[in-house]
Amino acid sequence: MPLPKRDLPDFDAPPVIETLLGVQFSSTKQFPTRLYTEYWKRIMSRFPSLELQGPLPAVTEEFGRPQALAFGIQLVQGDESRYWYIDESGTRLLQIQKDRFIHNWRRIKDEPYPHYDEDIRPRFEKEWVEFCSFLREKGYDKPVVNQCEVTYVNHIEPGEDSTHVGDLSKVISCWSDTYSGHFLKQPETITFNIRYVMPENRGRLHIIGQPVIRKRDAKQVFQLNLTARGKPKSSELHDILEWLDLGREWIVRGFTDFTTPEMHRLWKRKEGL
Amino acid sequence: MNGPSNTATMSFGYVEPPAEASHAGVQGQWSEVVDWPWGVHQIPSVQRLLSLKNLERDWDSYGSQPPSEAAIAMGLTLLKGLVDVGLENLTTPRINPVSGGGVLLEWEAGSRELELELLSGGVVRYLKIEHGEPIQEDTVTHPMFSQMQDLLLWLTP
Numbered sequence: 001m002p003l004p005k006r007d008l009p010d011f012d013a014p015p016v017i018e019t020l021l022g023v024q025f026s027s028t029k030q031f032p033t034r035l036y037t038e039y040w041k042r043i044m045s046r047f048p049s050l051e052l053q054g055p056l057p058a059v060t061e062e063f064g065r066p067q068a069l070a071f072g073i074q075l076v077q078g079d080e081s082r083y084w085y086i087d088e089s090g091t092r093l094l095q096i097q098k099d100r101f102i103h104n105w106r107r108i109k110d111e112p113y114p115h116y117d118e119d120i121r122p123r124f125e126k127e128w129v130e131f132c133s134f135l136r137e138k139g140y141d142k143p144v145v146n147q148c149e150v151t152y153v154n155h156i157e158p159g160e161d162s163t164h165v166g167d168l169s170k171v172i173s174c175w176s177d178t179y180s181g182h183f184l185k186q187p188e189t190i191t192f193n194i195r196y197v198m199p200e201n202r203g204r205l206h207i208i209g210q211p212v213i214r215k216r217d218a219k220q221v222f223q224l225n226l227t228a229r230g231k232p233k234s235s236e237l238h239d240i241l242e243w244l245d246l247g248r249e250w251i252v253r254g255f256t257d258f259t260t261p262e263m264h265r266l267w268k269r270k271e272g273l
Numbered sequence: 274m275n276g277p278s279n280t281a282t283m284s285f286g287y288v289e290p291p292a293e294a295s296h297a298g299v300q301g302q303w304s305e306v307v308d309w310p311w312g313v314h315q316i317p318s319v320q321r322l323l324s325l326k327n328l329e330r331d332w333d334s335y336g337s338q339p340p341s342e343a344a345i346a347m348g349l350t351l352l353k354g355l356v357d358v359g360l361e362n363l364t365t366p367r368i369n370p371v372s373g374g375g376v377l378l379e380w381e382a383g384s385r386e387l388e389l390e391l392l393s394g395g396v397v398r399y400l401k402i403e404h405g406e407p408i409q410e411d412t413v414t415h416p417m418f419s420q421m422q423d424l425l426l427w428l429t430p
Contacts, residue, residue: 057300218322
């Protein structure tokens with residue numbers, strides 16, 4: 001399905017180190033272990049490694065009413081695990097559990113960011129279509145998608161003149177490093193969790209910032225996660241993709257608004273976009 | 274102080290923590306990061322510990338592997354746990370790899386020294402030294418964190 005043309009801000013060297021495109025769904029039948037292993041056989045040429053992880057909890061963006069509380073007894077019959085199908089390069093991952101399907105790309109060395117339009121979206125589409133087709137073959141109903149999610153994980157490395165992770169005013173456009181008085185000095189650490197409602201309650205954009213140490217190179221960085229999540233109009237592929245496009249637009253525009261022009265120059269923002 | 278018991282049933286951190294615990298921030302994030310509730314002065318220790326994973330095979334010229342994920346995870350749990358028990362101001366430990374895939378953490382406080390050797394499979398070897406003389410050593414399998422805490426508290430009487 002072609003991507004509608006949108007003039008979004010674009011960067012030649014963005015700080016993104018990982019992207020996730022995913023859906024949360026319900027299914028009328030449980031997923032037994034053999035379903036996951038049979039699916040692995042089907043995709044093994046692309047995803048030769050398999051790992052098991054604990055399940056992700058369900059997350060739903062609610063509007064106009066308090067977060068629903070779940071009562072009652074849940075009879076667990078299917079396999080609750082989250083299956084990780086990993087490609088040979090270690091940069092692509094499919095995560096599947098009873099109610100989740102997520103496609104990840106991550107940077108492990110200096111790989112260029114594979115752009116959304118050219119790579120990330122088409123790959124998600126291909127894998128989701130194949131998974132739905134597999135479920136159909138196995139006698140499962142089409143998954144009812146209740147949430148779509150797009151996440152971009154950015155790692156902002158301290159510059160030579162800014163070795164302290166607390167120095168965020170150079171990175172975050174709405175952050176000021178000045179105080180009303182002189183009592184407080186530079187903070188030891190900063191974490192934040194900000195959320196924005198998308199028009200017509202179509203979802204939310206969450207921006208989470210926190211200092212972290214990256215395991216692969218033990219480097220201290222500031223991690224800026226942007227997650228857009230919401231409910232698509234239906235479970236049809238075009239509506240899922242429409243929501244993912246909207247979520248990605250919110251992330252790109254949100255990221256650009258949230259960060260400073262000084263950093264945009266460093267990340268090589270393209271002229272006119 | 275009694276040394277750690279060899280009959281402990283609860284382990285501390287020798288099992289790799291659930292993936293999500295080390296993927297801070299976002300559900301489903303794949304890139305592994307360590308967030309820190311600890312103080313800034315502990316960051317170099319965490320970085321040193323993580324960097325050991327990237328040692329070449331045969332780093333000791335005796336064919337040893339770099340420290341195992343389990344040993345490093347155990348070290349991280351230990352460093353993180355220091356904050357919970359108010360020991361974050363303990364002197365920065367010396368951290369070095371050990372042949373066979375382990376990690377050695379050494380603390381010095383006044384006349385006392387403590388060596389903790391974190392080995393694969395949840396085994397910890399410890400040595401207490403006072404005035405330059407070894408006074409107690411033992412090997413503990415799957416120790417509880419409180420046992421490690423007791424050892425560290427010995428450094429700060």
